[in-house]
Amino acid sequence: MRRLTWFNATSLTLGFAFLYIPMIVVIIYSFNESRLVTVWGGFSTKWYGELLQNEAFLDAAWVTFKVGFFSSIIATILGTMGAYVLVRGGRFYGRTLFSGMIYAPLVMPEVITGLSLLLLFISIGLDRGLFTIILAHATFSMCYVSVVVSSRLVSFDRSVEEAALDLGCTPFEAFRLVTLPIIAPAVISGWLLALTLSLDDLVIASFVAGPSATTLPIKVFSSIRLGVSPEINALSTILIGLVTIGTIMASLSTKRAVMRRERAERMAEQAG
Amino acid sequence: MPETVFEPWNDPAANPLIQFRNVTKRFGDFTAVDNLSIDIFEKEFFALLGPSGCGKTTMMRMLAGFETPTSGTIMLDGQDISPIPPNKRSVNMMFQSYALFPHLTVYDNIAFGLKRDKLPPDQIDARVKEMLRLVQIEKFGQRKPEQISGGQRQRVALARALAKAPKLLLLDEPLSALDKKLRQDTQFELMDIQEKTGTTFVVVTHDQEEAMTVASRVAVMDHGKLKQVDTPDRIYEAPNSTYVADFIGDVNIIEGHGKAQGDTMAISWAEGQPPIIGTPSKPMDDGNVSFAIRPEKVAISAERPADRNNVVQGKVLDIAYLGNLSTYHVQLPSGIVIKAQTANSRRRASRPFTWEDEVWLSWTDTAGIVLER
Numbered sequence: 322m323r324r325l326t327w328f329n330a331t332s333l334t335l336g337f338a339f340l341y342i343p344m345i346v347v348i349i350y351s352f353n354e355s356r357l358v359t360v361w362g363g364f365s366t367k368w369y370g371e372l373l374q375n376e377a378f379l380d381a382a383w384v385t386f387k388v389g390f391f392s393s394i395i396a397t398i399l400g401t402m403g404a405y406v407l408v409r410g411g412r413f414y415g416r417t418l419f420s421g422m423i424y425a426p427l428v429m430p431e432v433i434t435g436l437s438l439l440l441l442f443i444s445i446g447l448d449r450g451l452f453t454i455i456l457a458h459a460t461f462s463m464c465y466v467s468v469v470v471s472s473r474l475v476s477f478d479r480s481v482e483e484a485a486l487d488l489g490c491t492p493f494e495a496f497r498l499v500t501l502p503i504i505a506p507a508v509i510s511g512w513l514l515a516l517t518l519s520l521d522d523l524v525i526a527s528f529v530a531g532p533s534a535t536t537l538p539i540k541v542f543s544s545i546r547l548g549v550s551p552e553i554n555a556l557s558t559i560l561i562g563l564v565t566i567g568t569i570m571a572s573l574s575t576k577r578a579v580m581r582r583e584r585a586e587r588m589a590e591q592a593g
Numbered sequence: 594m595p596e597t598v599f600e601p602w603n604d605p606a607a608n609p610l611i612q613f614r615n616v617t618k619r620f621g622d623f624t625a626v627d628n629l630s631i632d633i634f635e636k637e638f639f640a641l642l643g644p645s646g647c648g649k650t651t652m653m654r655m656l657a658g659f660e661t662p663t664s665g666t667i668m669l670d671g672q673d674i675s676p677i678p679p680n681k682r683s684v685n686m687m688f689q690s691y692a693l694f695p696h697l698t699v700y701d702n703i704a705f706g707l708k709r710d711k712l713p714p715d716q717i718d719a720r721v722k723e724m725l726r727l728v729q730i731e732k733f734g735q736r737k738p739e740q741i742s743g744g745q746r747q748r749v750a751l752a753r754a755l756a757k758a759p760k761l762l763l764l765d766e767p768l769s770a771l772d773k774k775l776r777q778d779t780q781f782e783l784m785d786i787q788e789k790t791g792t793t794f795v796v797v798t799h800d801q802e803e804a805m806t807v808a809s810r811v812a813v814m815d816h817g818k819l820k821q822v823d824t825p826d827r828i829y830e831a832p833n834s835t836y837v838a839d840f841i842g843d844v845n846i847i848e849g850h851g852k853a854q855g856d857t858m859a860i861s862w863a864e865g866q867p868p869i870i871g872t873p874s875k876p877m878d879d880g881n882v883s884f885a886i887r888p889e890k891v892a893i894s895a896e897r898p899a900d901r902n903n904v905v906q907g908k909v910l911d912i913a914y915l916g917n918l919s920t921y922h923v924q925l926p927s928g929i930v931i932k933a934q935t936a937n938s939r940r941r942a943s944r945p946f947t948w949e950d951e952v953w954l955s956w957t958d959t960a961g962i963v964l965e966r
């Protein structure tokens with residue numbers, strides 16, 4: 322192990338301070354007895370209790386969860402199908418155009434995506450609510466899934482799929498039994514990405530959400546405008562906790578995968 | 594039982610298993626396979642030999658069903674196979690990259706094709722175990738492909754392709770990833786397995802030694818065209834073109850003007866030199882020809898041999914010592930360099946000739962072959 326130089330240590334400290342001090346402040350204040358943000362009134366968990374009593378927040382959280390769940394699944398299925406056709410479909414007419422178009426929503430400003438979806442829903446007479454948010458989220462996160470999955474498809478040997486056909490699979494069986502298990506990690510990453518994007522989204526959701534359904538980010542944002550409440554701090558702390566657990570689990574599983582691969586390489590060497 | 598020679602290609606009554614009839618394959622305006630016709634017979638070990646990019650893999654892929662011919666037909670067992678998708682053909686392929694399923698164990702890789710046929714589980718199990726035994730990887734059945742070595746992966750690929758007992762097994766450069774020693778051992782194993790299973794093998798290779806070792810017949814290809822299809826010894830001893838002669842093994846080529854003289858041909862090749870006598874590869878008219886002779890058929894001596902028509906004098910330019918053999922590069926007065934090979938039967942025998950020595954080269958009238966130019 323190399324020791325950190327003075328310069329490196331400073332950069333590290335400053336960088337991480339910049340990233341994490343705001344969150345630490347939120348966490349500390351979520352345990353503040355006092356309602357006032359600027360005054361420390363002693364340690365308390367009462368805001369967590371109040372949060373759990375707050376119907377509006379709980380409803381919004383439930384909506385967010387449902388939207389994330391359904392939209393990410395739709396996005397994963399459509400995105401994977403799109404990636405498969407664009408990468409494996411051969412050279413059909415207009416393929417380059419389609420490949421380019423799948424990236425366009427990634428760079429489109431969110432307000433524009435939100436606005437166009439809103440106009441679409443109004444023009445086809447769809448009532449805004451849970452369903453429209455799910456559709457909107459599936460639409461924009463599907464592109465991300467498709468990008469993640471196609472990069473995996475490009476990198477894996479086409480002949481593995483041909484081998485499946487050669488051994489008697491129909492094209493659909495070859496996809497289900499061979500392609501899908503091989504690209505599964507990319508599909509799962511794409512799904513997690515779609516889920517995160519959906520849970521995160523404020524702009525698009527605020528265009529397409531209606532009075533019947535509000536997501537958590539919208540709820541938080543609108544209540545902040547009436548003043549910071551300690552309940553929001555508590556909520557944020559819970560979210561930070563969840564994200565932390567998720568990240569740790571993800572990095573542990575990556576580490577396990579690396580160890581598994583190293584073990585496989587050792588076995589291959591010994592097998593001679 | 595009298596030993597019958599396996600030569601269905603000489604039997605007019607034999608029905609070929611595979612027939613390529615004027616098959617052409619184009620990619621855009623590039624012609625990968627050019628109006629090619631071959632018959633391949635049951636139980637043959639047929640080798641496609643040619644330099645990289647000459648269309649060997651494309652031929653395999655047309656047989657397996659991954660490419661369709663631009664024109665012409667391919668018949669399997671007398672049936673046109675172009676409308677049959679890959680999964681319905683009784684043809685299996687061992688891929689150049691092995692293409693093992695990384696998420697399945699060795700056992701499940703081999704069982705994969707059998708499961709598609711919906712065989713009963715105990716039958717599948719028995720067949721997989723038989724295959725594991727055949728290619729000698731019983732110990733590794735429960736491992737993933739990433740947990741075994743390259744040579745073992747190649748065996749798994751072979752076992753997987755053989756498991757369904759196809760009528761025809763296609764092997765695309767099956768041994769190219771192995772080092773020389775292992776490759777030679779595996780060649781003999783392949784021949785053994787081919788004999789045991791009685792499957793027809795079509796093997797692609799760019800290694801001429803490999804083709805000569807394993808094959809019952811060899812097809813030499815160049816730029817999508819067939820140059821010659823014949824048994825390994827005929828390809829070596831009686832090539833029909835300088836391309837084939839040059840591609841297979843080492844050869845000396847002398848160009849000149851040929852004149853028929855009974856069964857042989859006299860070739861004037863240099864001013865003031867007696868003509869070379871050679872045997873034509875087929876009946877041919879007088880005209881410009883190439884004379885091809887293998888280095889091991891050229892004798893080298895210090896004295897002029899008295900009993901031969903073909904005698905030339907030259908100077909030793911270079912000597913390549915190959916352990917069991919020595920190759921002398923001899924320059925003739927006209928500037929041509931001829932290679933002569935001798936076997937080193939005695940250990941550390943002092944070399945009879947050295948650089949700059951004046952030597953005589955000679956060969957019999959039937960040692961060299963006359964080819965059209």
Ligand SMILES: Nc1ncnc2c1ncn2[C@@H]1O[C@H](COP(=O)(O)OP(=O)(O)O)[C@@H](O)[C@H]1O
Binds near residue numbers: 644649652
């Ligand atoms: N799908 C394809 N599209 C365009 N060109 C191809 C394709 N497949 C093969 N070719 C070309 O056809 C030629 C023959 O290829 P191949 O059959 O793979 O040769 P090899 O004898 O080395 O196996 C090569 O020049 C290759 O570039």
Ligand SMILES: [Mg+2]
Binds near residue numbers: 649650689
């Ligand atoms: Mg090839």
